[in-house]
Amino acid sequence: MGRRWPRIRTRFLWSGIGRHDVDHKEVAMRLIVKFNLVITLAFVAGLIVSALLMRERFVANARTEVLANARIMMQSSDSIMRYTKQEVTPLPQALGHDKFVRAAVPFFAAGSIFEDLRRHYPDYSVRNVALNPTNLRDRPTESEADIVNGFRSFPDRTEMVTERQTPNGPIMSLSRPLVAAPECLVCHSTPANAPSAMIDTYGSANGFGWQPNETVGAQIVSVPLSLPLARAEEAVVHLLLTCGSVFLVVLAVLNLFLYYLVVKPIRDMAKIANDVSLGKPDTPEYERQGSDEIATLSLSFNRMRRSLEGALRLIEGT
Ligand code: HEC
Incomplete structure (x- = not known):
């Protein structure tokens, strides 16, 4: 550790993996963009389907309500006539x-x-x-x-x-x-x-x-029917706006979680891996407490790095 590895050898060792100077920020952004894209598409598709179903339901409810009002009016007409016939x-x-x-x-x-x-x-x-x-x-x-x-x-x-x-x-x-x-x-x-x-x-x-x-x-x-139908449409729009607002809040929280729990640790690890591969001296070890998958990955990663460095030292010694 702390020694600069010969460029040529590290190049050879990592040659199958691709570019040396990966832009980690860009990779992380792409992950977040993909995540947001997929979640938003799924949400919008779900929203469109439920909006159509809800609209149908609300409009049917409006019609049922109007029909119920009509029945009450018809009954009151019958009552008036019955009263008139019996009493007048x-x-x-x-x-x-x-x-x-x-x-x-x-x-x-x-x-x-x-x-x-x-x-x-x-x-x-x-x-x-x-x-x-x-x-x-x-x-x-x-x-x-x-x-x-x-x-x-x-x-x-x-x-x-x-x-x-x-x-x-x-x-x-x-x-x-x-x-x-x-x-x-x-x-x-x-x-x-x-x-x-x-x-x-x-x-x-x-x-x-x-x-x-x-x-x-x-x-x-x-x-x-116009007023109840307009109210039904209004109710659908309100519901969509409410669902949209809840989705935005959930998305923001998910993004924060994704960034701090997954993207940032991976980005840091990737940067360290890149530095190690380029033989940069004094590259610190990645440390992460806890028992989640990323913490386990960081442990494995550090172990692998140490083995790699040991292997390189052996190769150099030969
Ligand atoms: C005593 C006479 C009389 C009897 C019996 C009578 N009607 Fe009439 N009916 C009238 C009159 C008068 C009108 C008009 C009421 C008005 O000015 O709105 C009328 C109106 C109506 C109307 C409204 C349409 C219209 O012609 O203006 C209907 C429907 C009707 N009657 C049906 C009936 C039925 C059914 C019966 C039997 C159950 C009946 N009537 C018995 C005198 C009668």
Whole structure:
């Protein structure tokens, strides 16, 4: 030790290994760059797949939620009509008033209440439409008529969930068919059968000619989807940002660990190996405490170096 080895001999000994002056910094950087590249690629690939799956899940959840809201609205319409039928419809007769009273018609009560709601929430609606309505307010729009005709074509259908695009975004509709039971025909078959006070209010042109058990219309609840869908997208972006931030912190910690536990010791050892191979005098031994793989490697490395130096001294002595 401490002696300069003959250049020519060391060159010969290490000739199979490659360049003598390896840039250790560069090697270490390359290792870190490779590590970061692989980890980042794996993370980004995982993130893309989970973002797509999450988006699908969130959007499906948004739709389920909107449909649940539509069901609540439909139920409240049913409740209003049931209340009107039970509590209000018998009232005029009970009070000895045998004239037709509009307020006692369940469809009028529900229609009026939900029309008022629509003034506050224009995109939400609960409508009882008929292809030939008594009240022209209940005339179906084009998309509502499609729903009614859908029920007329498939009489077995009891419910339909549809979605349509509007200038204000997508709207989901939950619909049920409205079938004219025989008792409904008192007011919906011919004007002659209907209460004259009803004709006075509505005229005799509309809402008649319905057939028994005919699907005359549909109860259609429409709820906008744009806000819940936007929220679902927002939730995905938030989750991605959170995952990205956690990844950056983890990556930074991993880099620190990799640098101090692996890259730096290897770099130091490689530099010592290089110096030893070039026969530089006073190259210190690499020391590392502990029992991890690098510490074991450093022990083996020092032992190998000592053996090598001993072997070289023997060769020189011959
Ligand atoms: C006492 C007469 C009367 C009876 C009985 C009656 N309706 Fe009506 N119905 C009306 C009136 C009046 C309207 C219009 C209400 C309004 O102005 O919103 C109406 C409206 C409707 C509407 C909304 C579309 C439209 O025509 O404006 C539907 C659907 C409807 N009725 C179905 C039925 C069914 C189904 C029954 C049987 C369960 C029934 N009606 C029984 C008088 C009656």
